[in-house]
Structure formats: structure tokens, C-alpha cells
């Protein structure tokens with residue numbers, strides 16, 4: 001269950017929605033305060049739960065590699 005490492009699971013706040021985005025970067029669906037949103041650390045964007053689930057399944061292995069490389073920038 002390490003695949004979640006390349007996404008940050010957050011609850012949407014007014015702050016995030018106003019400063020960053022009000023829509024999912026993948027499907028452009030509305031994000032609302034209180035929703036679970038997922039910050040994609042590889043692409044620096046927020047995703048809704050549906051797109052997160054799909055991407056996470058597709059990119060499972062790739063995610064783990066990139067997560068290690070990403071550590072260089074942390």
C-alpha cells in the first residue's frame with residue numbers, strides 16, 4: 001500500500017480552493033470544501049477522488065520509482 005506516497009490525501013479547504021484550484025486537473029470536476037482531494041506530487045496538481053483512483057491503479061509501479069527520485073528535491 002505504498003502507492004499512496006506519490007499522492008497527498010487532503011481535505012479541500014477554502015484556502016486550497018482559492019489559492020490553487022477549484023477544479024480537478026484531470027476531469028475538471030468541481031472540488032468543494034470538505035471533499036477529499038489528492039495532490040499529485042509528480043505533476044503538481046490536484047485530483048478528485050475518481051481520477052486519483054484511476055491514476056493510482058495505472059501508475060502504481062512508476063509511482064514508487066518517482067517517489068524515490070522525488071526525495072532528492074525534498
Ligand SMILES: [Zn+2]
Nearest residue numbers: 024027048051
Ligand atoms: Zn477528476
